[in-house]
Amino acid sequence: MDSLKDxxxxxxxxxxxxxGMRRSEALQLRRQDIDLDFGRLSIxxxxxxxxxxxxxxxxTQD
Numbered sequence: 001m002d003s004l005k006d007x008x009x010x011x012x013x014x015x016x017x018x019x020g021m022r023r024s025e026a027l028q029l030r031r032q033d034i035d036l037d038f039g040r041l042s043i044x045x046x047x048x049x050x051x052x053x054x055x056x057x058x059x060t061q062d
Contacts (some may be wrong), residue, residue, distance in 0.1 A: 029041075
């Protein structure tokens with residue numbers, strides 16, 4: 001993971017790894033799905049729509 005830190009793909013891999021989000025859900029994310037004020041990531045779309053989900057976001061540990 002450290003080798004990806006300086007790449008444009010790091011946020012994508014980090015999100016997939018630490019949220020358990022499906023790849024199809026990550027591909028459908030939009031800016032409006034991320035609420036940093038409340039620490040939430042709303043999953044409202046996926047390539048194969050099932051149910052909406054909301055994931056809590058935690059502070060990063062550097």
